[in-house]
Amino acid sequence: MAKGFNRGPVSGGGQGAMLSQIRKLQEQMEKAQEELKSETVTVTAGGGAIKATITGDQQFTTFEIDPDLLKDADAEMLQDLVLSVANLALEKSRELASERMGPLAGGLPGFGF
Numbered sequence: 001m002a003k004g005f006n007r008g009p010v011s012g013g014g015q016g017a018m019l020s021q022i023r024k025l026q027e028q029m030e031k032a033q034e035e036l037k038s039e040t041v042t043v044t045a046g047g048g049a050i051k052a053t054i055t056g057d058q059q060f061t062t063f064e065i066d067p068d069l070l071k072d073a074d075a076e077m078l079q080d081l082v083l084s085v086a087n088l089a090l091e092k093s094r095e096l097a098s099e100r101m102g103p104l105a106g107g108l109p110g111f112g113f
Helices: 012-036 067-072 075-105
Strands: 040-045 050-055 060-065
Touching: 012 075, 040 075, 050 075, 060 067, 060 075, 067 075
Parallel strands: none
Antiparallel strands: 040 050, 050 060
């Protein structure tokens, strides 16, 4: 039989401790999510011709295009650069969120988070 299976009911003290741990973890997660709103990552594409800044909760805060790029760029090239910088910014934002939230995911042993 699987380890820990069919142990019977958990004592009241165990449930209280588990609920306390869940509340603490929830508070930590809410704090981390709130902090992610103010943390940013900045990425560039086209040798720095396009720059995007995005928060840890994946909201763009700035998007800059070097005016010199507009003089020589065709629409297709500009679209490719914009897509590239946007996708890179989203990837970096997700990595930041994963770094901040990842340690919290292991906070409840036995739940498989």
